[in-house]
Amino acid sequence: MDISSLQAAGVNVDNVLDRCMGNKDLVLKLFDKFLHDQNYMALKTAIDSEDIESALAASHTLKGVCANLAFDNLYKLFSHQVDLIRQGSWPKAVSLMGQIDKEYCNLSNAIKNII
Numbered sequence: 001m002d003i004s005s006l007q008a009a010g011v012n013v014d015n016v017l018d019r020c021m022g023n024k025d026l027v028l029k030l031f032d033k034f035l036h037d038q039n040y041m042a043l044k045t046a047i048d049s050e051d052i053e054s055a056l057a058a059s060h061t062l063k064g065v066c067a068n069l070a071f072d073n074l075y076k077l078f079s080h081q082v083d084l085i086r087q088g089s090w091p092k093a094v095s096l097m098g099q100i101d102k103e104y105c106n107l108s109n110a111i112k113n114i115i
Helices: 005-008 013-019 024-036 039-048 054-069 072-086 092-097 097-114
Strands: none
Touching: 005 013, 005 039, 005 097, 013 024, 024 097, 039 054, 054 072, 054 092, 072 092, 072 097, 092 097
């Protein structure tokens, strides 16, 4: 497992390995499941259609997934986005998508390179 590329993509590798009791195969399986999860596309669709409730649900789910997998950079962004949506700051929540897209792409590429 190329730890440096994962760390550069915002993964707390030590944390996720601890959560998986050092089982690298399990970590890779969970990372692969993340790549195939549909919540990111659901978030993008909800943002595009200005469906606030669906955007909140997708962003909140992604926040939890990122917390569990120690994807620290994305976790912080989704956490902030969820807070903004709940506060009624829809335009600010939408404006985070540029950063979220960049981090999601970086992370996805790092995962693809190790799987």
